[in-house]
Amino acid sequence: MRYSWLNQNGLSTCVLFMTGWGMDPLPFSSIPSGRFDILMLSDYQHLEPVNMQLLAQYEQCHLVAWSMGVWVAGHLLHEVRDRFTTRTAIGGTLDPIHATTGIPPEAYDSILQNFTRNLLNDFHLSMFTDEQEAQRFFNNRPDRTPDDLLAELDAFKKHYLNYGTSADIFTQKIVTSRDRVFPFKNQLRAWGKKESTILKLPHFPFYTLPGWEALVDGAF
Known part of the structure; x- marks a missing residue:
């Protein structure tokens, strides 16, 4: 796992961002950080306990988990969930490779088995x-x-098959209704209509939303 500071200015509040597959800081570097320092985790080829010491100095911490990072957050942070004042899941589920509550296995395997630069472009x-x-x-x-x-990509499948459904640690579950990666209906089945907030967002929602504060504060 890789730790990257998107913003580190000695503020009193931090967002721990568990990103999805294939990411690094570059796509997120221009997103307004607002009143938060932002620590991002990426590259989940090898899972390990999250280094909570990196958050020790903060008076308040929030969790934002996106896409495959939703599963990772539930798996790795369930025992320390109370360290986070809010815990937001967006565009992902607790069963990320699942016919009815995640990415359909045949779609996931198609990417895994036919991976090329052109396929990556299509996915993005x-x-x-x-x-x-x-x-x-x-x-x-x-x-x-x-x-x-x-x-x-291969590691995610092995992790999920090994550990199964992750813990529901989230205080806010955002379903991205224009999602073409995690199907809208599968997200809705996973969380339940009464437990989720449905927003007209694509799978990558960060350029549509005004900034990190919207995810933390629920100010959509």
């Missing part, structure tokens, strides 16, 4: 419904090699 495009947002991402694509991405 599928994360957006707005051309300008997609171009913004392509201008700031993660600096990860194809072999590295494929290894992480």
Whole structure:
């Protein structure tokens, strides 16, 4: 796992951001951090306990987990959930590779078995419904090699098959209704309509939302 500070200015409040597959700081570097320091975790080829000492100095911490990071957060942070004042899941579920409550296994395996640069381009495009947002991402694509991405994709499947459903630690569950990666209906089944907030967002929601404060405060 890789730790990256998106913002570190000695503020009193921190957001721990558990990102999804294939990411690094580049796509998120321009997102306004607001009143938070932002610590991002990425690259889940090997799972290990989260280094909570990195958050020890903060008066208050919040958790934001996105996509496959939702499963990782539930798996790794369930015993320390109370350290986080709010815990937000967006665009992901506790069963990330699942026919009815995650990414359908056949879709996941298709990417895994046919992984190429062109397929990666198609996947990244599928994360957006707005051309300008997609171009913004392509201008700031993660600096990860194809072999590295494929290894992480394979590792996610092995992690999930090994550990199964992760713990529901979340105080806020955001369903992204324009999602073409985690199907909307599967997200809704996973969380339940009464327990979730449905927003008209693509899978990659961070360029549509005004900043990290919207996710933490629920000010959509």
